Amino acid sequence: MTRTALITGATSGFGAAATRRFVAAGWRVIATGRRAERLQALVDELGADHVHAAAFDIRDEAAMDVALAALPQDFRGINLLVNNAGLAQGTAPAQSALLSDWRTMIDTNITALVTLTHRLLPLLVERKGAIINISSVAGVYPYPGGNTYGGSKAFVSQFSLGLRSDLHGTGVRVTTIEPGMAETEFTLVRTHGDRQASDKLYTGAAPMTAEDIADTIFYVATLPPHLNINRLEIMPVSQSVAGFQVARA
Template sequence: MTRTVLITGATSGFGAASVRRFTNAGWRVIATGRRADRLQMLVDELGADKVHAAHFDIRDEAAMDAALAEVPEAFRDIDLLINNAGLALGTAPAQSASLDDWRTMIDTNVTSLVTLTHRLLPALIARKGAIINISSIAGSYPYPGGNTYGGTKAFVTQFSLGLRSDLHGTGVRVTSIEPGMAETEFTLVRTHGDQQASDKLYTGAQPMTAEDIADTLYWVATLPPHLNINRLELMPVTQSFAGFQVARK
């Protein structure tokens, strides 16, 4: 039986790598994102029988509903939701951060995630499906400049645990994946396109790759249905926990 996964934020990074990983394993994929050209590239690469491109901004609830209503019949039986769409914006401390950036992170990482999840819960329950939410180590370990981004990811982790509790007895599995440093477009987005800052962060650090995370998502998704991974934290070997800060006079 061919299974179907809906992956948000599929135009780059973890999302695009996951589209490839799942389709190559025989799944159908609904790939969502804001950049229609990149979604079309995935369709062209992998085939329209395997990938359906759903072009919309995850923050636009009406557009989300319209896109879901237009999903072709062959892709309608969704077995897995991967809530991958998310972003960090800015590295400034809270007292000088952009409120607009904060609101964008909350709208994308929290509000949109819960909205889509709520929309798909009846179908996922009916199919005894699964939900994988992409959180971050930033939701567990604070760092300067992490402020709202870390707060949104802490929400994703706790929301996942709450879903797991609420869905007890339905057969639906829920997992929070919490990656550390991975080299994608993440830092480019966070720094509003500063390639030098991105290169500086990742050079020599041997970060994880988008493919590493895609392989992990596929592993979680294909475990026997009686097993649930509640939380999974991943870091590259070169990254570990920071020490406490001390301000001295």
């Protein structure tokens, strides 16, 4: 039986790599994202029998509903939801951060994630499916400038544990994957397009790749149905947890 995954944020990074990884293993993938041309490139690359492009802004609830209602018959039997769409915006400390950046992160990382999850829960329960939510080590370990981004990812991790508790006995698996440094478009988005800042962060650091995380997502998704990984934290060897800060008079 061919299984179907819905992967949000599939236009780049983890989402695009995961789409390729699942299709390579014979899955169908509903690939969502804002940039229709990038989704179409995935369809052209992997084939319309394997990828259905659903272009919409994850923050737009009405557009989400339209996209779900328009799924082709072959893509309606969703077995796996990968809530990957998310972003960080801004690196400033809280006292000088832009409120608009905070709201964008909350709307994307929290509100959109719970809305899509709520929409698909009845189907996932019916099919004894799985949910994989992409969180971050930022939701566990605070750092200067992490403020709302870290808070939003902490929500994702705790929400996932709550889902796991509520779905007890249904057969639905719920996992949070919490990556550390991975080289994608993440820092470009966070810095509003500062390529120099992005290159500086990753140069010489041997960060994880989008394919590393895609392989991890696939591993979790294809475990035997009686196994559930609650939380999986993953970092490159070059990254570790820093010490406490101390301000001295």
